[in-house]
Amino acid sequence: MSKEITKFGQNLRFLRLQHKPKLSQTDLGTSLSTADDNVSRSAISSYEDGRAEPNYKRLEKISTFFDIPIDQILTQELDKLDKLSILKKENVNDHTSGKDLRILAIPMDKDKDEENIVFIPEKARAGYASGYSDIGFFKNLPKYTLPFLPKGKTYRAFEISGDSMPPLNEGTIIIGEYIDDWNDIKEGTVCIVTTRNDGFVLKKVYNNITNNNSFILKSTNLRYSPYEVDVHDVREVWRLVAHISKEFPDNEEANSLTEMQEAIWRLDKEVLNMKRKN
Known part of the structure; x- marks a missing residue:
């Protein structure tokens, strides 16, 4: 079990429980699910426990849903940051200039x-x-x-x-x-x-x-x-x-x-x- 996956699992649980309203694992799975990708409660549980890791598509969904950059979810210990620090962590200039990660689907x-x-x-x-x-x-x-x-x-x-x-x-x-x-x-x-x-x-x-x-x-x-x-x-x-x-x-x-x-x-x-x- 890698240190990054353990940190990701801890962060996912933290974000889920800090969400307003608080989300169950089933609630979060439902919110992340799409027509071609059903995210089950057991999948969320396995991510939080460090028994599995999401593919990039799901990781991007999680990042978008909680409005937290992917690198922060993978590398930071969010439970040690106050809420204001989390919201302000992303650099505004990087976001507006396109230097941070953006996913653009182009058929x-x-x-x-x-x-x-x-x-x-x-x-x-x-x-x-x-x-x-x-x-x-x-x-x-x-x-x-x-x-x-x-x-x-x-x-x-x-x-x-x-x-x-x-x-x-x-x-x-x-x-x-x-x-x-x-x-x-x-x-x-x-x-x-x-x-x-x-x-x-x-x-x-x-x-x-x-x-x-x-x-x-x-x-x-x-x-x-x-x-x-x-x-x-x-x-x-x-x-x-x-x-x-x-x-x-x-x-x-x-x-x-x-x-x-x-x-x-x-x-x-x-x-x-x-x-x-x-």
């Missing part, structure tokens, strides 16, 4: 030896929050190639819902280019942001990492308030590069509000940071 077109563009329909939004790094999740989803997009980049297509991002209408298919280093995102860039809880959203992104380790996400529809997302809750960011719509977007109203929106958004950001300081 390939074997005949053409190039990446496929997977289409995530609205009905798959909820599943994408947990399945974004699982190649099995993409197995039955539509896949395409688009000749007008530059080669050598990774793209993904999503179907949007709601009316928060005019002039794009509900049902529009948006195509995003994968961004590895989030520090390169320019203020107000329209991006598809994947989060741990919400799946994907299309928003304008404003960098608030210096002030609060967060992004401020804003809609182009003034009826929707901007909100903050902690960078540690963000899983992927895709820069919008194209969209496909069945309807011709009406830009006249959107253009007339652009200057007003930008002024309000700048004020919103200042107000958010002032409230935090108080």
